[in-house]
Amino acid sequence: MVSYWKFFFNDTHMEGSNFVGTNVHETKFIKSNLQNSDFRNSKISYSTFLDSDLSGTNFIDVYPIETSFENVIITKESKINTCLEHDLSSKILNKILREIRSNNFNFLNIFEKSIIQLCLI
Secondary structure: OOEEEOOEEEOOEOOOOEOOOOEEEOOEEEOOEOOOOEOOOOEEEOOEEEOOEOOOOEEOOOOOEOOEOOOOEOOOOOEEOOOOOOOHHHHHHHHHHHHHHHOOOHHHHHHHHHHHHHHOO
16 A cells, blocks of 8 residues: 655645555645546545645545545535545544445445435535
8 A cells, every 4th residue: 555644745736646545644735736636445644635626536435534625626526425524423424334335234325325415515
């Protein structure tokens, strides 16, 4: 697993970057262009995506821990199936999502989709 520990990306142009399965820890993406980048299955913790463009970015199966997504641009093309916020309710909802997915509770798919909609509000 590739790790990005305490990296600082300020005003960088990283469109289409591949972060699949990486460990992103205490990394700062400030005013960065991450359009169409792929973070699938990554572990993101204690990081910051401040004023960054995440249009079309893939965050499927990413459960961020204490990570800030303040003033980011997220479009309908972005792929997100978890809560990206780091408040208590998002942590609880992400825990529920992980349990549903890890135990293959297919009969809870409708509930899972409702939780994701709550996260996107």
